[in-house]
Amino acid sequence: MNYQKYKRVFGIVLDSVGTGAAADAAKYGDVGADTLGHVGAAYHGRLALPNLGRLGISNLRDQPLLGVAPAESPLGYYGRMAEISAGKDSMDGHWEMMGLPVKQSLATFPEGFPAEIIQKLEEFSGRRVIVNHPYSGTAVIHDYGERQLDTGELIVYTSGDSVMQIAAHEDVIPLTELYRICAYARTLLNGPDIVVGRVIARPYIGPDKDHFTRTANRRDFSLEPTGETAIDRLHQAGWDTIAIGKINDIFSGRGFVRAYHNESNLDGMDHVDEVMGQDFSGFCFANLVDFDTMYGHRRDPIGFGRALMDFDQRLGTVLDRLHDDDLLVITADHGNDPGFTGTDHTRETVPLLVYSPSMHGHGTLGTRSTFADFGATVLENFNLPTGQYGSSFLRELQ
Incomplete structure (x- = not known):
């Protein structure tokens, strides 16, 4: 089986790690939300994220993340993604990443269930x-x-x-x-x-x-995906599809040949390390949920920042172990600003950090108009049609 450029693609979703209010934040009551910005402010410049920093986590922001200087020569490519789905839940975000935005608002129950x-x-x-x-x-x-x-x-x-x-x-x-x-x-x-x-x-x-x-x-x-996703297409074409964390649940188990349940973010990174040691051709999709459940909803910016620094340490190992024909994509599914009002998710753009050891350049991918650009890129890499939503940025990685 031939692949276009990368043999293995690793996607890591930092659940709820948004990077500033989206253009349509007012519709959701989220003007002023900025998960990363408020976490950085809570640390008063002491947030230590050297690996995310060299990937460009501050470069992609309008205002650099406090304590994390923009990289003069980022390792790879950086940008943001904006959501077009009608909601701001994990399911909406992940489905859209894989080419299936949720276009109709799903039911909510401010007065409780019928x-x-x-x-x-x-x-x-x-x-x-x-x-x-x-x-x-x-x-x-x-x-x-x-x-x-x-x-x-x-x-x-x-x-x-x-x-x-x-x-x-x-x-x-x-x-x-x-x-x-x-x-x-x-x-x-x-x-x-x-x-x-x-x-x-x-x-x-x-x-x-x-x-x-x-x-x-x-x-x-x-809810079972209401249409075909990038995961389905990869699976049907015979590529390996691996889920880590709640990814398998979000897609109702559809299209994955192997799945790992996470006990925590660090356990999830143990699974990422395990899969990195395997010889496969395809896509490994991981979610690290502690940012959301442990700190975002609880409005705990200090705990959130500590979890980011713990992840950053583990990210160093991932960067060191990547093969030349591996591609790493780090992003998020929505925001959950621990410095904002309430306890719900926040409508934000999300980071997009893309790296392979074989890259010879670096630069910005701008603000992508939909999360679906992620899935479109994975599909193009494996010589598959990209579908109705999303534009691949694979050819921009030069």
């Missing part, structure tokens, strides 16, 4: 549903976790995104049961009247409200 949905969920599970309105994931188990621990009820809540989240203590509702309940909830939210992007199992542990913690046994039950 009574008929809740009733069916209760009848199926044999458990009562409590809460049923928008809530912070950590706050909801603090406020209702002890009750759930005593009664065995289901904590159902949502956010500003198109999601149903179901939280339960692992000692009360075993994971197999929680997953079965979430899988049933998924069948209730596939349309035609109500279409929801994701149902998320949110198990937690701990003895009391001051010590409850969510576990890595989270699982996303996503």
Whole structure:
């Protein structure tokens, strides 16, 4: 099997690491959001990101990231991507990256889910549903976790995104049961009247409200892709397709030949290292979710920055191990500004950092008009048509 330029493409999504309010941020109430900028400001110039820095993380911004000087000669190419999908959730962002933007707004529930949905969920599970309105994931188990621990009820809540989240203590509702309940909830939210992007199992542990913690046994039950994605095309053409982290869930497992579940960002990077040691031809797509779940939604810029610095250290190993015929693409799926109001995702442009050891030049890729340029580039690299959305930047990597 021949490939056009790169034998292996590695895509790493830094979940929620936005780099400034998008042009349409006002539509989402997100004017002034800047995830990277506010994290840098919280560190007062002490944010140490040498590897992201030499890839051009400050070069792509209108204002350099505080503490990270623009690289005089970046390793490769840098830019930003703007989203055209109707939402700002992980599913929207990842689907669009792979050439399938979500053009119609999915259902959201600022007043909670309809009574008929809740009733069916209760009848199926044999458990009562409590809460049923928008809530912070950590706050909801603090406020209702002890009750759930005593009664065995289901904590159902949502956010500003198109999601149903179901939280339960692992000692009360075993994971197999929680997953079965979430899988049933998924069948209730596939349309035609109500279409929801994701149902998320949110198990937690701990003895009391001051010590409850969510576990890595989270699982996303996503809407199955409504059209063909770049992953489908790669798989159908016989290229290897590998998922790391929640990527497999986001695409409902469709098109991947191998998948790894992450316990954390660092565990995810262990999986990236493992796959880098494998001889394959195709695309490895990884998501590192801790930025989002642990720090963005919790509005913790210090923790967010610490996670970025931890990733940056591991990135050094990745850069050292890349082959000349490997291509690395680092980006994000949306913003989740820990210095902004509320607890929801923020509508932002996302970084685009592209590097291969075989590159002989560097420069800007500008602001791409859609996340789908990523998937189009992967497809062109493997001699496949790019589809309706996205313009490949492969030939700009000269």
